[in-house]
Amino acid sequence: MKPPPFAYHAPRTLREALDALAADPSAKVLAGGQSLIPMLNMRLAAPSALVDINRVAELDTLHVGEEGVTAGALARHARVERSDEAAAVQPLLRLALRHVAHPVIRNRGTVVGSLAHADPAAELPAVLALVGGTVEAASTAGRRTVPADVFFRGPLEPALEPGEIAVSAFFPAVPPRTGTAFAETARRHGDYALAGVAALVTLDGDLRVAAARAGYLGVAATPLVLDLTGPAGPGGDWTAAAAHVRDRIEPEADVHAGVEYRRHLTGVLTERALRSAAAVALRGVAGRRTRD
Ligand SMILES: Cc1cc2nc3c(=O)[nH]c(=O)nc-3n(C[C@H](O)[C@H](O)[C@H](O)COP(=O)(O)OP(=O)(O)OC[C@H]3O[C@@H](n4cnc5c(N)ncnc54)[C@H](O)[C@@H]3O)c2cc1C
Numbered sequence: 001m002k003p004p005p006f007a008y009h010a011p012r013t014l015r016e017a018l019d020a021l022a023a024d025p026s027a028k029v030l031a032g033g034q035s036l037i038p039m040l041n042m043r044l045a046a047p048s049a050l051v052d053i054n055r056v057a058e059l060d061t062l063h064v065g066e067e068g069v070t071a072g073a074l075a076r077h078a079r080v081e082r083s084d085e086a087a088a089v090q091p092l093l094r095l096a097l098r099h100v101a102h103p104v105i106r107n108r109g110t111v112v113g114s115l116a117h118a119d120p121a122a123e124l125p126a127v128l129a130l131v132g133g134t135v136e137a138a139s140t141a142g143r144r145t146v147p148a149d150v151f152f153r154g155p156l157e158p159a160l161e162p163g164e165i166a167v168s169a170f171f172p173a174v175p176p177r178t179g180t181a182f183a184e185t186a187r188r189h190g191d192y193a194l195a196g197v198a199a200l201v202t203l204d205g206d207l208r209v210a211a212a213r214a215g216y217l218g219v220a221a222t223p224l225v226l227d228l229t230g231p232a233g234p235g236g237d238w239t240a241a242a243a244h245v246r247d248r249i250e251p252e253a254d255v256h257a258g259v260e261y262r263r264h265l266t267g268v269l270t271e272r273a274l275r276s277a278a279a280v281a282l283r284g285v286a287g288r289r290t291r292d
Helices: 014-022 036-041 077-082 084-089 091-097 103-108 111-117 123-131 238-248 259-291
Strands: 007-009 028-030 049-052 062-065 068-072 134-139 142-147 152-154 165-172 178-185 195-203 209-217 224-227
Touching: 007 014, 014 049, 014 134, 014 165, 028 036, 062 084, 068 084, 068 111, 077 091, 077 103, 077 111, 084 091, 091 123, 091 178, 091 195, 111 123, 111 134, 111 165, 123 165, 123 178, 123 195, 123 209, 123 224, 178 259, 195 259, 209 259, 224 238, 238 259
Parallel strands: 007 049, 028 049
Antiparallel strands: 062 068, 068 165, 134 142, 134 165, 178 195, 195 209, 209 224
């Protein structure tokens, strides 16, 4: 199918983009177009205008610092995935991006666009929620920083107001003594996952588990973050943590998987991801001790 008619704006500055959006409350931002264009073609969206931000050079940024990774609105999935600096500061970005669609889609799709699309089956919203990241939104009225736990209001419903552009997203650095892992199952590689999990495990000085947390995609209407420190205990009982998750989640059935299968799968992925994050944390601590 073809998209419904729309006006098209191709601003060169953020100011021009914000003015174009302010002039038309039902206009939509066009970033990589990897979700929006299919939605237009299927007539699932009918905005009066598209504000194409691809020529706005000031949004094409990727900043990596000790505190974390800040992706500008035009940082493509592939650029962030390939950045060794970003992977060193927040490894979950690369680990999750490898599961996002296919390389050609990652060449166009943007990290911020994926967050703004707010698909509950997408990888990056779960990562942003787990690491406690933020989205910076700008409009002609000013700027505001939106924490991940309020950014995802519902399926395809980000906390962005008409006239706002998500100009960047901040993913905090992984804390010390912490290992990360990502696990998901999709029917075919590159498809949206049936369920997936990003995990963080932090060890204390005695190599006991100080914190274990997991962020989920595909099991709830918005990214779900669970603190599994209690169920795992200081010794890291990952089987008990997975059992806790299976009891806690309320996944929905769809044409690809029933409720019980998704519940079981989420438990299996949880145990795998936590075990592997703990092993990464242990290697990191051991490596540091060997170097010291
Ligand atoms: C075949 C296929 C498979 C895919 N598989 C996966 C997958 O497994 N996992 C996954 O996570 N994604 C998947 N995707 C989606 C892909 O990751 C998209 O790139 C991403 O969801 C949206 O990013 P985009 O830059 O293309 O945004 P667009 O398509 O341009 O926009 C998507 C939505 O976000 C809004 N938007 C975008 N940027 C901004 C901004 N800066 N400010 C305000 N609003 C904004 C748009 O208005 C629109 O509503 C798949 C896509 C395809 C075509």
